[in-house]
Amino acid sequence: MSGTWWTRVFVIVVTLLWGVWMVTPTFVGESTQALLEAQAAAASGEVDEDAEQLEGPWWLSLLPEGRINLGLDLQGGIDMTLQVEVDEAVVSAVHRDVAPLKTLAGDDGLRLSDVRRARGEPVLLLRGEAEVPSDEIRRFMTKRFDTYEFLETRTLDGDEYLAFGVLPDQAKYIGDRAIEQALETLRSRIDETGVKEPSIVLKGGNRINVQLPGIENIEEAVAAIGTTAVLEFMLVDEEADEVALDRGLLDAETQLTQEQFADDTFLSDWLARQGRIDGKSRVMFEYEDQGEAGQVRTRAVVVRDRIILTGDDVNDASVAMNQYNEPYVGLEFKPRGGKVFCDITSENVGRRFAIVLDNKVRSAPVIREAICGGRASIEMGVQDYQQGLKEASVLALVLRTGALPAPVSIGDVRTVGASLGADAIAAGKLATMVGGALVLVFMVLFYRTAGIVSCVALITNILLVMSLLAAAGATLTLPGIAGIALTVGMAVDCNIIVYERIREELRLGKNTRSAVDAGFSNALTAVLDANITTFIAGVVLYTYGTGPIKGFSVTLMIGIITTLFTGIFVSRTMMNFITRRASARLAI
Amino acid sequence: MHLIKPGTQFDFVGQRKKAAVFSIIMVIASITLFFVKGPNWGIDFTGGTEVHLKFNEAVDISEVRSALTQLELGNDAVQQIGADEEGEYVIRIQDPEFGAAETRSSVESALKTKFGDEWISETDYTAEVGARLTVRYIGAPVTLDDVQAAVDDIPGAKAAPALDDNVVYVNLPGLASQIGGKLKETLTERNFQVLQVDSVGPKVGGELRRQGFVAIMATLALILVYVGFRFDLAFAPGAVLALFHDVTVVVGIFIITGHEFNLPMIGALLTIIGYSLNDTIVIYDRIRENMSRYRRKDTVALINTSINETLGRTLATSITTAAAMIAFLTLGGPVIETFSLAILLGVIFGTYSTVWVASPTILAMEDLQPVLSKIFTPVQAAMDAAAEQGPVSATEERRQAREGSGPEL
Numbered sequence: 001m002s003g004t005w006w007t008r009v010f011v012i013v014v015t016l017l018w019g020v021w022m023v024t025p026t027f028v029g030e031s032t033q034a035l036l037e038a039q040a041a042a043a044s045g046e047v048d049e050d051a052e053q054l055e056g057p058w059w060l061s062l063l064p065e066g067r068i069n070l071g072l073d074l075q076g077g078i079d080m081t082l083q084v085e086v087d088e089a090v091v092s093a094v095h096r097d098v099a100p101l102k103t104l105a106g107d108d109g110l111r112l113s114d115v116r117r118a119r120g121e122p123v124l125l126l127r128g129e130a131e132v133p134s135d136e137i138r139r140f141m142t143k144r145f146d147t148y149e150f151l152e153t154r155t156l157d158g159d160e161y162l163a164f165g166v167l168p169d170q171a172k173y174i175g176d177r178a179i180e181q182a183l184e185t186l187r188s189r190i191d192e193t194g195v196k197e198p199s200i201v202l203k204g205g206n207r208i209n210v211q212l213p214g215i216e217n218i219e220e221a222v223a224a225i226g227t228t229a230v231l232e233f234m235l236v237d238e239e240a241d242e243v244a245l246d247r248g249l250l251d252a253e254t255q256l257t258q259e260q261f262a263d264d265t266f267l268s269d270w271l272a273r274q275g276r277i278d279g280k281s282r283v284m285f286e287y288e289d290q291g292e293a294g295q296v297r298t299r300a301v302v303v304r305d306r307i308i309l310t311g312d313d314v315n316d317a318s319v320a321m322n323q324y325n326e327p328y329v330g331l332e333f334k335p336r337g338g339k340v341f342c343d344i345t346s347e348n349v350g351r352r353f354a355i356v357l358d359n360k361v362r363s364a365p366v367i368r369e370a371i372c373g374g375r376a377s378i379e380m381g382v383q384d385y386q387q388g389l390k391e392a393s394v395l396a397l398v399l400r401t402g403a404l405p406a407p408v409s410i411g412d413v414r415t416v417g418a419s420l421g422a423d424a425i426a427a428g429k430l431a432t433m434v435g436g437a438l439v440l441v442f443m444v445l446f447y448r449t450a451g452i453v454s455c456v457a458l459i460t461n462i463l464l465v466m467s468l469l470a471a472a473g474a475t476l477t478l479p480g481i482a483g484i485a486l487t488v489g490m491a492v493d494c495n496i497i498v499y500e501r502i503r504e505e506l507r508l509g510k511n512t513r514s515a516v517d518a519g520f521s522n523a524l525t526a527v528l529d530a531n532i533t534t535f536i537a538g539v540v541l542y543t544y545g546t547g548p549i550k551g552f553s554v555t556l557m558i559g560i561i562t563t564l565f566t567g568i569f570v571s572r573t574m575m576n577f578i579t580r581r582a583s584a585r586l587a588i
Numbered sequence: 589m590h591l592i593k594p595g596t597q598f599d600f601v602g603q604r605k606k607a608a609v610f611s612i613i614m615v616i617a618s619i620t621l622f623f624v625k626g627p628n629w630g631i632d633f634t635g636g637t638e639v640h641l642k643f644n645e646a647v648d649i650s651e652v653r654s655a656l657t658q659l660e661l662g663n664d665a666v667q668q669i670g671a672d673e674e675g676e677y678v679i680r681i682q683d684p685e686f687g688a689a690e691t692r693s694s695v696e697s698a699l700k701t702k703f704g705d706e707w708i709s710e711t712d713y714t715a716e717v718g719a720r721l722t723v724r725y726i727g728a729p730v731t732l733d734d735v736q737a738a739v740d741d742i743p744g745a746k747a748a749p750a751l752d753d754n755v756v757y758v759n760l761p762g763l764a765s766q767i768g769g770k771l772k773e774t775l776t777e778r779n780f781q782v783l784q785v786d787s788v789g790p791k792v793g794g795e796l797r798r799q800g801f802v803a804i805m806a807t808l809a810l811i812l813v814y815v816g817f818r819f820d821l822a823f824a825p826g827a828v829l830a831l832f833h834d835v836t837v838v839v840g841i842f843i844i845t846g847h848e849f850n851l852p853m854i855g856a857l858l859t860i861i862g863y864s865l866n867d868t869i870v871i872y873d874r875i876r877e878n879m880s881r882y883r884r885k886d887t888v889a890l891i892n893t894s895i896n897e898t899l900g901r902t903l904a905t906s907i908t909t910a911a912a913m914i915a916f917l918t919l920g921g922p923v924i925e926t927f928s929l930a931i932l933l934g935v936i937f938g939t940y941s942t943v944w945v946a947s948p949t950i951l952a953m954e955d956l957q958p959v960l961s962k963i964f965t966p967v968q969a970a971m972d973a974a975a976e977q978g979p980v981s982a983t984e985e986r987r988q989a990r991e992g993s994g995p996e997l
Contacts, residue, residue: 435912446904482927525877541858
């Protein structure tokens, strides 16, 4: 056997070993599977104390992480549709303009006595000092904030305000951006939770469909995905009259409907109208989880309605332990955020600031000294260690991946039962075995020894397709299986084309060895062209298609590569071995 | 084992006129069926709701149907899945506003009876997830209990508080529970469970249909370019025509058999394109090879020889694949039935179209060559230059050879 032949054998053996190695995690048992996952979690730095106690066989650490995942149609999982509250995104975008508007007005020498956000609508309310004509304010807005238009004059608490609304085009732009950002944020959050091959698809309008294959715990999924995670730092209004507030809250409870009372913004406005709190302050609450009763308000905090810092100023968030071994979330600010935090805390020593997450006060600590290290922390306030740790990890995760630009409401959560898939898989497996066996039998029947070679090539082919899918961590769906079926068909055809060609060459009177060589080289163009054209179709489908069409095209493209490798390279190496002597005869 | 005796010479191309008539009839019939009867679109494309039920025992489809008649879903709405003893059915409702009018008026009249005719100022019905009727009313605020009392007689109706003044929500059961409830009422002695509920918005369906169409068209266009580049411009239309033929005919067959057109069906059609393309290219390759080997032979004989030479391969591949697909069809269960049937049809029509659509198109293109060359000379020249061929294309030589006026080479 020539040197090149040995080289080819070496390449094939290495490839096969790699294939077996890649595909092993997909087929090892459940318990081993869990061990692997624990290892992966430990490797990625997640805290999982179980991982240390478990000891697998020594070879486990050698196995790769990726494996073939079954799609929702085959294994079940959670399928949920989220609705992005686009209107609220627009409202909060408008509200974020309050601070820059004040700064710019200062720069332009325009004296405004008040700038505030209107409740529940994308409108800014401006009030100038007594001597400032309203035309000047309107000119300033046209110049500096051309995405707004003047709406009307409104009277609030006896004062005249100019109301500016955001232009419809701009509102639509903000809304579209919000949906895009929501998609991105969801994607990175789900990626960080380690769910394999989730599908996150925009489904017309403002709805996003999320599929989490193999995940069964709805609550955890909803917590990680549905949390808006808008983090805000605000100063506590130290001048607020606690007694007036308590009275105001008692009045509110009796006079407002339940829904209105539960709405913090509505409640704040109402209390301000009643003169219980200052017009520039808002009342917010600390909440406590009380099992079945859900989240219950525990303490009212009056805060200055000005956001000092937001989650955007946070660079990193991680879980840490304090000296009492209680988990908390440590925040690291971006340089600008760190500086603002330093300035604010040094100006307000002795006062309190509030850390507000999704309109709920997480904590309101007293500022003892200026905090200039660019760090802050959020205590969990949960007694149970495990519970606290879990909550801290989720919170750190959502803060790290950033806030959703708008709240999402979970429209439709459903778990796809794996039972439906189980029957289908069982039937599919049987059919695949029988179908595959039939193909092998026919090949041996038609082509004898060469048929056996093609059987080996086919099995190698399927192994390689599996290992490449596993390496890519791909999800196998029904259309994906169709892609594999097509691949197998083309692989069989590849062998048949070559064998028919060898027969033709034999009929021309060539000896076996040169007929095999001529057969392979003459059939090459046909095989290549057929596979390349189909590959092109695969690329187009991958580019234009989504979901199932993509799944089909991925397995098809992978299959074409492995078909060329096994059908040409592996088969030929084997055939060369069989016909290594010039006198060799081949049953074909 | 030799399936075909070496040296076999069937006159395939000679039958091309008959085949053309057959193909044209099939394609026209399919297109007519498509527009007249229309495919049995699944909710993936139309939007709507699908409820997948499983009875604990065999239940006749007519029984399910008659239980559902009161819902007026139409005759096509119930479909049996798998064998009788499985007792599995899929009920499909395509109208997203299904039952809206009826539910709406019953809630409205219940509220009017209690609060007076002038009480309601407007109502709004949405059925995104479950159904909800938003009622805006006139006059003093009412308590939820009062509203609940008013709608108590409507099954599943629940009053819910709204944020705004003078608004109250009435939440209503979604389609799946409406259907489940109706079946439970009628089929009291039967036990069933809901396996799966799927809902697709109408907008999404339209998008998907457009996307599938764009994908298939782009595929065809690129294949046209590749085949034109690798083989000859005269070859390209045949390959695309054969693909078009196969997809159209199979769609026609699936319309007749009443198969549901859903996302897996798209996968199946793509598979057919794959098979048909593979088959066409293999025979094109042989024609190309023979064209350069027998430079003086006329195209009809040349194509015949090529098809006959590759006949062994064609049969071997078809038989092997068909055997596997028949195993899939009989054992694979309902889910992969569509796939296996599609691949089986793909093998049959892929082979047919290669012999009688793609190859004869080469002949037709040659006849059209003088006309086309006037239009496409610049393109052809560019192609030839890229393919490093002479100024006269291979087909042009063939055509000249056929007419007996070609240069002796």
